[in-house]
Amino acid sequence: MKNIKLASRETKQRTIIEIGDLKIGQDFLLIAGPCSVEGEEQMLETALAVKQSGANMLRGGAFKPRTSPYAFQGLGLKGLKILEKTGKSVGLPVVTEVLDTRDVSWVCEYVDVLQIGARNMQNFSLLKEVGKTKKPVVLKRGMYSTLSEWLNCAEYILNEGNPHVILCERGIRTFETYTRNTLDLSAVPAIKELTHLPIIIDPTHGTGRVSLIPPMSLAAVVAGADGLVIEVHNNPEIALSDKDQALLPAQFDQLASEIWDMRAYMKKKVVSYL
């Protein structure tokens, strides 16, 4: 692909990103947690549950990119502090989205991994700024973006000196209305042909329907994904954002168990493409 140099599969076989004992790109990354950080109790209860189910990273939004200025915009610094504290207390690294170049350096003080959201995929200033840090970056695919455009955005980060990019497919916009977006699982094997960077799947935003998250999660494992990010909330009905698409801890627990089993099955049995 044109201009894809540092991110190209031709330059490297595979990127492994280490966070403590976790080797992303080799170990399966299972990120779970609520859409937004809403309070200490919500975070702790959810974090304990997902850790118990085998999640190895905790998510939680402190800055929320909302379509309307009148929607809940996140707790900001207060949210970051809760996220950091929760992660430490349960022993999970934490990831959060960053929206503004001015926030990058100080947000790094609180989290292990930065996330660039779909709407900011081509916010080139922000890409350069996270490229100047040492933190791993989850780079979500824009909802109208081609694989080539997405890899060019990874290239922006790599080109600033940060090699730790994790691609995340989260659904593209199509004409379908039954689902919130259309989860493009074929991006997984396609991306693996094009780049050495790990790719994870977000079935929560990718489908927007609780009932579709389990089948699409397992299908993602089978397609070869390096991880999943799944929204879990201890009480979705009172969630301040995305309440219709969060799993309950018990639902996540059942699913996580099937995910780990499927991953083991894949490693043992499938030889045609892995």
Next chain:
Amino acid sequence: MKNIKLASRETKQRTIIEIGDLKIGQDFLLIAGPCSVEGEEQMLETALAVKQSGANMLRGGAFKPRTSPYAFQGLGLKGLKILEKTGKSVGLPVVTEVLDTRDVSWVCEYVDVLQIGARNMQNFSLLKEVGKTKKPVVLKRGMYSTLSEWLNCAEYILNEGNPHVILCERGIRTFETYTRNTLDLSAVPAIKELTHLPIIIDPTHGTGRVSLIPPMSLAAVVAGADGLVIEVHNNPEIALSDKDQALLPAQFDQLASEIWDMRAYMKKKVVSYL
């Protein structure tokens, strides 16, 4: 969904379509064969191979809907005769696409299953005509169609008295160019919430790349698909259509084995959504 009556999940739990011993909707349907019927030897060699690998239906196009009038349009009646003969000699039921209302009744003499292609999904005259037959119909999703529009097309067939409709997702058009289309696997669990009709996946047209067919085929099984239709050619390099996306018999054999294993695994292990 508006106007979905006969096809609605509310009217029935599940449709099972019997062809000989094969129970579609209960048994896994594995259709294989070339894009176009090109000759007796090609068909027989390919059919023997795919039967050996466990395929339980043979495909082959006699009428080809091609973008350009100057492209190979299929062998027509001659192709149908070869398809019928091959199916009988290897012991597989056969499916072929029909393009014209005038052809429906006599094509039924040669094949077990009719196919409506993506470009004809909303050819309402053709839908009504196949609805007047007793043959099972594979109804492909239009490449820009919503689930609601697709089910309305199934409704056209059911409303004429033919209850034997098999839905087939074959990729939708998106902005991506690396793949030929974008295979929408989330359509599988979504469709199962909406209708009792079986749904199968076409990873060949859905991706248009040989390398993506194995991962997307297994992912389809895991998403809950009732079957797959995969293009196999004994000599893709000389194929008259779709030569870049047909599997060799040996590639199909490896994949089919993994498909059957995965299907067995799913039946045994996954309880969260099946």
Next chain:
Amino acid sequence: MKNIKLASRETKQRTIIEIGDLKIGQDFLLIAGPCSVEGEEQMLETALAVKQSGANMLRGGAFKPRTSPYAFQGLGLKGLKILEKTGKSVGLPVVTEVLDTRDVSWVCEYVDVLQIGARNMQNFSLLKEVGKTKKPVVLKRGMYSTLSEWLNCAEYILNEGNPHVILCERGIRTFETYTRNTLDLSAVPAIKELTHLPIIIDPTHGTGRVSLIPPMSLAAVVAGADGLVIEVHNNPEIALSDKDQALLPAQFDQLASEIWDMRAYMKKKVVSYL
């Protein structure tokens, strides 16, 4: 463009299609009339009005391609007879959509111009069948189709010996929901660079909103369109299809007057691209 031969601008400067005194491709074509033929009074009243306003062709559907099998499907032969009679009595040529290869030859007995609808743009059997007649054919663009695919469909008709194809842009599907479709006016100058065939615009389906039809109609004239097709109904509130997007005769009268004035202005003043 690949495979565009007979339709290519390289083979010919401009196609002029004569129907009586009307020279399509040179004179401006203004088609008006209801979505569906519903009865004699409806047709006569509407036809008299649009003729009075300067329309030079009458439209009316006898076979309606509806999303649901339970929606009004048109009056069929009865509708064709009403359309023919109305056209003769007011002195306007008539156009109607044909959906089925079996209907083409006998429908030709009743109308001056055949229409292929957007959903049938790639119904290649139907294209070949209308290509065997001598009737001019209005070929609508599929709602997800590229210009190249559209011209290939025109090529199907031309290749059968019928050179009288009129292209009609009627809106493409996009993510926008405020309008029914997105009218692609840039298709007008683009198509004129690629082919010698005339192109007309359907702002009714292209926007799906009465209020947007006047501005988009005049903009189409200015973009260089060879004509317009506009739905007019003498009593939209009781229309059996498309009632929310039909103009009243009085609205059409005002608009038609502005259309003719704008066409005259363009012919006199604009030199940069006409």
Next chain:
Amino acid sequence: MKNIKLASRETKQRTIIEIGDLKIGQDFLLIAGPCSVEGEEQMLETALAVKQSGANMLRGGAFKPRTSPYAFQGLGLKGLKILEKTGKSVGLPVVTEVLDTRDVSWVCEYVDVLQIGARNMQNFSLLKEVGKTKKPVVLKRGMYSTLSEWLNCAEYILNEGNPHVILCERGIRTFETYTRNTLDLSAVPAIKELTHLPIIIDPTHGTGRVSLIPPMSLAAVVAGADGLVIEVHNNPEIALSDKDQALLPAQFDQLASEIWDMRAYMKKKVVSYL
């Protein structure tokens, strides 16, 4: 539309934005100039020409949001200084794109109008930041965005206290490849039904082809647009960005003359929707 309050047509008939004598939303806004500021001579020569042709605002990019990190990224501060100097010397207000929240306040020192590009339409931090200034903001529509999402972004700016938003349609992404994007002219009358904010059209990015700019510019005037932004370069062949879509000064001069004539014609003659 949901959550559209300050931007809604229900709150106000029409926004007029004054810059010197220019009343945007009442007078026709004709912005011209190169894609990127490349040097003093380029800017002065182009600016003198477009001013002569009747342009009433000068554009020029100092920060370029490019798909690849290896493409020309703009001259930055040096570019801004050249832009400011050129604008003053020819007597035209100037507009430039801003990409980073950290740049907003100091960029305001050099320009009259800020632009938010399509890729940053949902960069909510940036929207809030420009909303805190007093400068008029040209807000481009995202290439996959609905009108509702776009107006919500305007709402972000208005909600911070800056009422001076100019909407700019610049083409949406579709399946078409002949044009760079698909210019959605129906957005003009649609937006005028929904909001009091002025809307201008960018036919340069909207089509990406020099030959389509004149017809689409005049069509935009007729659709009711409040202005146009057109790329003009004194020597497109050596332009550092967008060289295939810039008009020569002589081409712009011819077009501008037709634009002004058409605007006058519209004001005098068209009554059905203006």
